[in-house]
Amino acid sequence: MGKLLEFKRPVEEGxxxxxxxxxxxxKLKAVFTLTKKDDAVFYTxxxxxxxxxxxxxxxxxxxxxAGKLLSRLTLKESLEEPIAVVIRPCExxxxxxxxxxxxxxxxxxxxxxxxxxxxLPIDNIAKNELDTKLNKYFESIxxxxxxxxxxxxxxxxxxxLPYNADMVVDFWDKDINKTCRIFVNDTGEKYLNGLGFExxxxxxxxxxxxxxxxxxxxxxxxNEKKILESYKIEEWGMDGLVKIFGxxxxxxxxxxxxxxxxxxxxxxxxxxxxxAPSTYSTELEKRGGVRxxxxxxxxxxxxxxxxxxxxxxxxxxxxxxxxxxPVSIIFSGISKEVQGLFNYTPGKDIKEDLPxxxxxxxxxNEFEE
Amino acid sequence: xxxxxxxxxxxxxxxxxNKVIDALLLPVKVPxxxxxxxxxxxxxxxxxxxxPIPPVISVQGARAIxxxxxxxxxxxxIATFMRPCEARATIELxxxxxxxxxxxxxxxxxxxxxxxxxxxxxxxxxxxKEFSELMGNWESDVIRTICKMCDKFTCVDxxxxxxxxxxxxxxxxxxxFIPRTEKGKKFLSGLGLKSEENLNDWExxxxxxxxxxxxxxxxxxxKLKPQVVGLDALSKTxxxxxxxxxxxxxxxxxxxxxxxxxSEKLKFTPDDYLIRAEKSGGIKxxxxxxxxxxxxxxxxxxxxxxxxxxxxxxxxxxxxxxxxSIVGDNVQKLFxxxxxxxxxxxxxxxxxxxxxxxxxEV
Numbered sequence: 213m214g215k216l217l218e219f220k221r222p223v224e225e226g227x228x229x230x231x232x233x234x235x236x237x238x239k240l241k242a243v244f245t246l247t248k249k250d251d252a253v254f255y256t257x258x259x260x261x262x263x264x265x266x267x268x269x270x271x272x273x274x275x276x277x278a279g280k281l282l283s284r285l286t287l288k289e290s291l292e293e294p295i296a297v298v299i300r301p302c303e304x305x306x307x308x309x310x311x312x313x314x315x316x317x318x319x320x321x322x323x324x325x326x327x328x329x330x331x332l333p334i335d336n337i338a339k340n341e342l343d344t345k346l347n348k349y350f351e352s353i354x355x356x357x358x359x360x361x362x363x364x365x366x367x368x369x370x371x372x373l374p375y376n377a378d379m380v381v382d383f384w385d386k387d388i389n390k391t392c393r394i395f396v397n398d399t400g401e402k403y404l405n406g407l408g409f410e411x412x413x414x415x416x417x418x419x420x421x422x423x424x425x426x427x428x429x430x431x432x433x434x435n436e437k438k439i440l441e442s443y444k445i446e447e448w449g450m451d452g453l454v455k456i457f458g459x460x461x462x463x464x465x466x467x468x469x470x471x472x473x474x475x476x477x478x479x480x481x482x483x484x485x486x487x488a489p490s491t492y493s494t495e496l497e498k499r500g501g502v503r504x505x506x507x508x509x510x511x512x513x514x515x516x517x518x519x520x521x522x523x524x525x526x527x528x529x530x531x532x533x534x535x536x537x538p539v540s541i542i543f544s545g546i547s548k549e550v551q552g553l554f555n556y557t558p559g560k561d562i563k564e565d566l567p568x569x570x571x572x573x574x575x576x577n578e579f580e581e
Numbered sequence: 582x583x584x585x586x587x588x589x590x591x592x593x594x595x596x597x598x599n600k601v602i603d604a605l606l607l608p609v610k611v612p613x614x615x616x617x618x619x620x621x622x623x624x625x626x627x628x629x630x631x632x633p634i635p636p637v638i639s640v641q642g643a644r645a646i647x648x649x650x651x652x653x654x655x656x657x658x659i660a661t662f663m664r665p666c667e668a669r670a671t672i673e674l675x676x677x678x679x680x681x682x683x684x685x686x687x688x689x690x691x692x693x694x695x696x697x698x699x700x701x702x703x704x705x706x707x708x709x710k711e712f713s714e715l716m717g718n719w720e721s722d723v724i725r726t727i728c729k730m731c732d733k734f735t736c737v738d739x740x741x742x743x744x745x746x747x748x749x750x751x752x753x754x755x756x757x758f759i760p761r762t763e764k765g766k767k768f769l770s771g772l773g774l775k776s777e778e779n780l781n782d783w784e785x786x787x788x789x790x791x792x793x794x795x796x797x798x799x800x801x802x803x804k805l806k807p808q809v810v811g812l813d814a815l816s817k818t819x820x821x822x823x824x825x826x827x828x829x830x831x832x833x834x835x836x837x838x839x840x841x842x843x844s845e846k847l848k849f850t851p852d853d854y855l856i857r858a859e860k861s862g863g864i865k866x867x868x869x870x871x872x873x874x875x876x877x878x879x880x881x882x883x884x885x886x887x888x889x890x891x892x893x894x895x896x897x898x899x900x901x902x903x904x905x906s907i908v909g910d911n912v913q914k915l916f917x918x919x920x921x922x923x924x925x926x927x928x929x930x931x932x933x934x935x936x937x938x939x940x941x942e943v
Contacts (some may be wrong), residue, residue, distance in 0.1 A: 242858060244866065252820035257854060260862030275823040281866055288850045337821065338898055451612075458611030458618070459702065461639050463894060465827040477839055486648070489655045492621060496604060496657075500624030504606065505640075505648035508618075532825050534894040535616060535639075535702045 215401065216414040219392040223383050224270045226392025227298070227324075230409075231269070234296060235261045237407050240322065241293035244282070245269040251338045255281055257295075269298040269324075270381065272349055272362070274331040277471040277526045279306030283316040290317030294403075298324045300331070301374035302526040305559020306471035308376060309522040312566050315474050322403055324394075325374035326381040327418070327425070329353045330366025334531050350388050356424050358431050365527025365540040368436035370429060373418060375560045378403070382416075384424050440545050443538070453509050456542070459535045460508050466529035466539050472519040479518075480511040512539075516546060521567055522558045523547035582634070582716040585754065589633045589662070589747075592772060596660060597623060601771035602686060603657035606645060607631040615705045619645035621659065633662035634690065636712035637701045641890045642667030643833035647674050650681040660686040660768060664695070665733055666888035669741045669921020670833035673884040676928050679836045686768045689741075691749040691787070692734040694724030698893045719750060719790050727889030727902040730798035733921075736761070737787040741921045745769060748777065751786030802907045809904050815871060818904070821897045822870045828891035828901050834881040841880075842873040878908050883929060884920045885909035 219226035234240045235258075247256040248268045253275050258264055278299040285291075299307075304325050310316050329349065336342050345361045352359040358367055366372075374380060378400035382393050395418055396404065396411060404411070416422060420429050448456070464481065467473040479485070485507055487495070495502045523543050530540035551557065554567035596602050608617035609631045617635045619642065622628060642663040649655060663671070668689045674680040693715045701708045711723050719734075728734075736746045736759070744765035748757035757777035760766040769776060777783075808818045826843070829835045841847075847869060858864045885905050892902035913919060916929035 242855060247863075247865075249820065250817070252817075254820065254823075255866045256863050257858045257866040258863035259855070259858045263863040275821075276867075284848065284867060285851055285854060287848060289852075291851050334823065334896060335898075454611075455613040458613050459616030459639070461616075461698075461831065461894070463827050463830045465825050465830065465894075465896075468827070468830070469823070469825050476843070476845075481838060483652075483838075486652060488652050489650065492649060493656050496621055496623060501609070501620045501622035501627040504619045504621050504645045532823075532827065532896045534698060534827065534831075534896070536699075 214398060215396050215411040216416070217394040217396055217404070217409055217411055220390065221392055222390070223381065223386075223388045223392040224268070227269055227381055227394065228264055228267065230394065231296060231298075232261045232264050233407050233409075234322075234403060235264070239294065239403050239407070240296050241291075242295045243267075244278075244285075244295055244297040244299075246271055246273070246298070248273075248337075253334075253337050257285075270326065270383075272329060272331045272346070273334060273337060274300065274303070274526065274528065275334060275337070276469065277306055277528050278303040279308075279310055279471040279524075280469075280474075282307045282321070283310045283471075283474065286316040286319075291320035294320045294322055296322040296324055296403075300328050300526075301325055301372055301377075301559075302328070302369070302524040303471070304374050304376060305371065305524045306522075306526065308559040308562050309472055309524065310474060311562065312522075313474060318562065322379070322400070323374075323377045324379040324381070325377035327384055328366075328369075328372040328374070329359055329384070330362030330369065330372070331527075332361050333363050336361075350383075353383055354385060354387055356385050356427060358428070358435060363527035363531065363540070364439060364538065365525050365530065365544055368432055368439055368541075368544065369525050370432050370436070371524070371557065371559070372428070372432070373420065373425060375557075376562065380418055382418070384428070436545075439541055443541060443545070445542060445545055450509075453513075457509055457512050457537060460512070460537060461535060462505055462508060462511070463534060464511070465532045465534070467515055469528040469532050470515075470519060471524065471526065471528070472522045473515065480507065480514055485510070516543060519543070520547040520550040521554065521556060523551075524558050582713040585716060585749070585756070586632055586634055588756070590628060590631065592774075593631075593633070593660070593662070594625065594628055595772055596768070597625075597628070599771060601768055602660045604659045605631070606649065606659050606661035606685075607633060608635045608639070615702065621649065634693075636696045636708055637698050638664065638667070638695050638888065638890055638893065639698060641670060641831065641833040641888055643670035643674050643680070646671045646682075646685065647680045647833075647836065650685070651679050654681050655684045658684045658686070660688055662688045662690070664692045664888075665689050665736065665741055665743075665921075666692075666731070666886045667833070668743050669733065669886040670884075670888060672742050672921040672924055673834055673886070673928075674836060675924060677834075677836060677884075682924070686764050687742075687744045688747065688765075688768075689736060689743040689745075690747040692728075692731075693719065694721060694728030694731070694734070695889070696723060697725050716749070717754070720793065725889050725893065726801065726900075727887055727892060727906065730794065730801050730903070730906070731887060732791050732795045732798055733886075734794070735787045735791070737784050737791070739922070741919070742924050748780065748783040748787075750790065751782045757783055798906070798910075801903065802910070805900065805903055805907065809907065812871075819870055819874055819899065820865070822874070822899060823897060824867060824870060824873070825896060826873075827894045827896065829877055831890045831894045832877075832881065833886070833888065833890065834884045835877065840877075842869070842876055847872075878905060882909045882912045883916065883918060886920050
């Protein structure tokens with residue numbers, strides 16, 4: 213990515229200064245970013261530059277996958293004037309996947325993202341030790357280690373560098389209290405024109421070839437191996453699935469918070485999947501017992517079929533599960549296989565069609581063999 | 582508790598063997614042993630794994646009955662064993678045409694309360710043990726807050742509709758069979774059992790406990806009031822809501838397939854959002870968190886049975902059930918309505934009374 217903007221000040225302050233200047237300079241209509249107020253963390257849509265002071269754009273918490281929110285913002289119409297959004301790579305990637313499903317529009321967004329260190333599980337928001345955990349988190353960032361405090365999905369995330377961002381905040385191997393470094397591409401540069409910012413050329417790359425990111429990627433792969441080996445998903449079969457998903461209470465919250473599950477009415481909540489009394493009667497005769505409501509495993513496998521090609525591994529599903537099923541580990545583990553099969557990386561290229569919406573003749577041959 | 586559970590299981594087995602009913606709907610321990618799920622069963626082996634009084638409410642029983650019968654009558658007769666709040670929600674769902682109870686024998690028991698689902702998920706074995714020591718202790722500290730403030734845990738003085746109630750309070754481990762309907766009586770006689778005639782001890786002790794719990798309810802509600810009275814306080818309390826809607830999806834009363842607050846009606850253009858942001862300088866996005874909760878409250882408060890399933894599931898630990906209990910109590914009092922009290926008592930909002938109209942005019 214092109215150029216570098218550097219301030220000698222705490223990273224979040226620097227970013228907020230940049231946002232303020234853009235908003236006051238009339239380059240933006242609004243800013244979309246995270247805010248923490250008392251024990252609540254939520255995304256905000258800000259018009260008044262003064263309100264930016266209350267925001268916490270880099271706080272490593274994700275109350276909602278913002279991709280879902282940007283879809284809601286632009287579902288009816290695209291933006292007429294620019295809005296800057298500060299979101300994590302998996303949120304931006306999810307938004308791109310939603311665009312491919314015609315659930316929003318990319319027009320007039322200034323995408324600001326970051327070289328992401330992951331987020332803490334949301335139940336940390338209300339806990340007293342949040343500050344201690346944040347200190348440890350940023351200490352790991354400085355030392356280019358995967359923070360222990362993050363979601364399991366983040367520990368094994370291998371897409372922590374954003375695709376399609378116009379500006380990228382990088383804080384790995386730096387002291388976040390001293391330096392603010394923001395990489396800017398051509399689109400980003402256009403926004404900064406005439407505001408008096410000084411852009412430098414840089415040798416640092418923002419890809420997995422760059423030494424520090426290469427090392428991080430290796431650590432994440434190691435984590436993934438360890439985590440997946442402890443579950444051995446490929447050996448589960450039906451018995452394994454029943455063991456893991458048996459305690460599911462059928463709240464379908466994993467689907468509700470999933471950025472890829474955009475359906476108004478989930479297939480598995482439709483009357484197609486309700487048993488008629490006669491079905492219960494037949495099944496009861498056959499099996500001696502039927503779980504009520506039925507179709508617990510079917511729901512999870514079905515959702516897996518629907519979302520795995522686009523799963524960005526954000527970990528929202530696991531965070532909200534009331535009975536602590538390792539949903540995100542299962543989903544990202546399997547999704548990686550599915551995505552590998554089609555050589556597809558969700559969120560990477562907006563022009564690349566969704567594999568399941570394209571027909572390639574040679575894929576048919578593979579099946580015939 | 583374990584003796585009691587195996588005694589009840591024995592009874593239920595007899596009901597199956599004697600063909601008093603065709604099947605049972607009961608919480609059964611899942612294969613991994615880390616929770617319970619509702620299972621409709623006629624198999625003895627499954628019955629051995631069933632627990633008529635489980636330590637947690639994993640799925641609200643009313644949802645299970647509704648899943649079985651919302652598309653019409655069953656062609657077989659069943660009996661189910663439920664906590665009072667589950668049975669009461671079942672009655673409400675029947676009134677809302679989401680359950681059909683004709684072929685269902687509803688059996689309830691004096692409920693010792695339930696333990697938090699999150700706590701159980703973390704340490705199932707410890708919680709099982711804790712719960713098994715609970716029986717006989719009707720004012721335990723280990724149960725959920727909403728259970729500590731529950732005043733409808735026993736059906737003395739016709740507190741709620743049930744076919745057969747099993748009294749446990751003040752009976753030193755003995756069960757008192759208290760049929761409330763013809764269906765209940767028939768079930769009992771099919772098992773060769775008689776209804777308890779001397780209920781004095783049970784009634785006396787039950788009334789005492791209800792009084793205590795009622796006071797506890799008021800005390801806890803008063804403590805909570807500063808956090809929920811007025812729009813500012815309410816906004817602050819619900820600020821941490823992440824809009825996952827789990828409170829709605831586990832609520833037995835919220836039966837709509839598609840919630841109004843997730844419908845197209847509440848999806849807006851970017852301009853609509855920006856105009857709102859302009860007014861106050863900035864807005865929470867998505868906005869309307871409070872609208873959802875207040876709306877849900879309006880829709881279900883009259884039938885809210887304070888089962889606590891919402892609060893148990895909330896990932897942000899918002900005291901949803903306790904907050905809703907305040908509103909529920911007030912609204913229900915206004916209409917002199919008790920959810921689940923009687924199957925043939927109509928929902929207040931479905932009946933028109935001329936004098937109510939006058940009240941509004943005054």
